[in-house]
Amino acid sequence: GAVVSQHPSRVICKSGTSVKIECRSLDFQATTMFWYRQFPKQSLMLMATSNEGSKATYEQGVEKDKFLINHASLTLSTLTVTSAHPEDSSFYICSARDRGIGETQYFGPGTRLLVL
């Protein structure tokens, strides 16, 4: 149980294009999902907290117009990197909190984004 998937697993795009990453909780309902960014050999940096049916809460320094988050259902959240640039290249990981077991976050496998 408690499986989280991400799609795509890796994506290469041209500078200036937008990229959408999906995060799905496969066997549980997630009222809250989190989006992280991880640079090589570093820890995870929380970008935003996504609550189903409401606006995401962004961490300080994260541009909400750059990283659009939508949490339209209890099993799906999406992160759209708009007008991507090479500095947006990173490993993006989502996590989801099972609303029945509140304290644990279950992580997706991550999405490697490379912007050329």
Next chain:
Amino acid sequence: AQSVTQLGSHVSVSEGALVLLRCNYSSSVPPYLFWYVQYPNQGLQLLLKYTSAATLVKGINGFEAEFKKSETSFHLTKPSAHMSDAAEYFCAATKAAGNKLTFGGGTRVLVKP
């Protein structure tokens, strides 16, 4: 603000030897504590968690961790390292269920044959 410190960014152990990864948290209120493992190019997998029940927590893959309030620590151990334990390990804390996690800097474990 809550913080999590992992002492040692790299740990090298011999196969069969004890694995000890250190984690200290700063919080006036005992938080929920977690250990996650990350293999290359993958997401994080939950090893174990402390949620104010038993102070000695057993997790998957033979790992366990002990919550010590007096030392504000939650160190991770495994009696006998296996080659498959080579990975990055993250300690994390949250003050309350549903709140965002605060991560330590991570410890990369290398297992020597």
